[in-house]
């Protein structure tokens with residue numbers, strides 16, 4: 001059975017989809033089905049997508065012409081019916097590049113069209129510099145990634161950059177990243193110019209959104225229709241995925257839970273307002289409450305800092321335990337607000353909760369019991385994210401693959417593919 005939202009379209013709804021859009025949609029449905037369930041025969045594709053056999057045959061021919069799928073021939077005879085040749089997505093057709101720019105590091109990940117990892121790299125970097133300096137520092141990583149991509153694949157399908165803060169994905173602009181100190185940075189255009197690619201190939205989105213997308217694609221969340229992920233790190237934000245798609249709001253600013261005011265008399269937030277959740281439960285607030293000496297220490301690596309906070313809590317140090325509990329209370333209030341507003345099936349707690357789980361979770365749970373309005377916590381399943389620090393990077397590549405598969409324009413062949421040198 002095809003999953004919800006993957007059926008092909010036979011008849012246009014008047015005024016909703018024109019012929020080109022229907023064709024593009026059907027190409028994308030067939031390609032996605034092959035990616036997720038391939039290899040398949042043409043007959044199996046027809047059953048799964050609801051298209052006619054003739055329709056499937058035409059679409060398959062088109063996809064083979066574009067070099068996106070390959071005909072494997074008759075792999076093994078089926079138990080019933082005539083032997084049929086099998087089709088699969090040609091992973092080497094397109095590469096997807098993801099890049100993360102963060103406070104203390106930059107990282108990249110490259111996969112092929114079916115998600116096989118081709119390249120991964122990470123380097124320490126000060127993300128709080130001005131955008132041109134940061135881009136100059138990231139340039140080497142991006143060049144290495146593009147080289148790995150073009151060596152393994154015939155074209156680069158997408159380059160997706162993620163960073164903490166508020167991003168307008170449609171405009172490709174970083175609207176406000178308090179963590180990096182960036183405002184109104186046209187990052188998509190800058191990256192496209194830096195790498196000499198078309199802006200349409202580049203996408204920019206927030207870490208909160210892309211980590212939520214990665215979370216929603218984990219096997220344990222298969223079949224979950226509505227998932228919210230709360231990112232708790234240098235900044236706080238939430239991503240909401242419904243039926244496999246990110247809900248970004250009208251201008252991309254949905255999920256800014258970190259800057260919801262929780263106490264009008266609270267401390268100044270990095271955004272310039274007072275009393276935001278971020279000022280009570282961001283990483284700096286956590287360190288201030290649980291291990292203030294670490295704010296003065298030479299290492300500003302959050303992984304090391306959290307490791308030390310965890311060690312102190314495990315030893316039963318009173319300051320660490322009290323600080324973690326206090327911050328957990330604020331996190332629980334934020335999480336309860338998300339459940340009250342979004343009513344998700346699943347709420348995932350990301351970021352530092354994983355490292356501090358035994359000590360922070362009781363305080364979060366207590367607030368959820370107190371503050372979720374609907375009975376039985378709105379039936380929401382709350383869990384701790386298993387994703388490591390590269391979760392958003394995985395989401396960046398997944399979003400890139402989604403974009404490539406959705407952007408198969410039947411007439412122009414404009415799936416954003418940049419021909420690799422020598423191809």
Ligand SMILES: [Zn+2]
Pocket residue numbers: 258259269270271272273276278
């Ligand atoms: Zn704020």
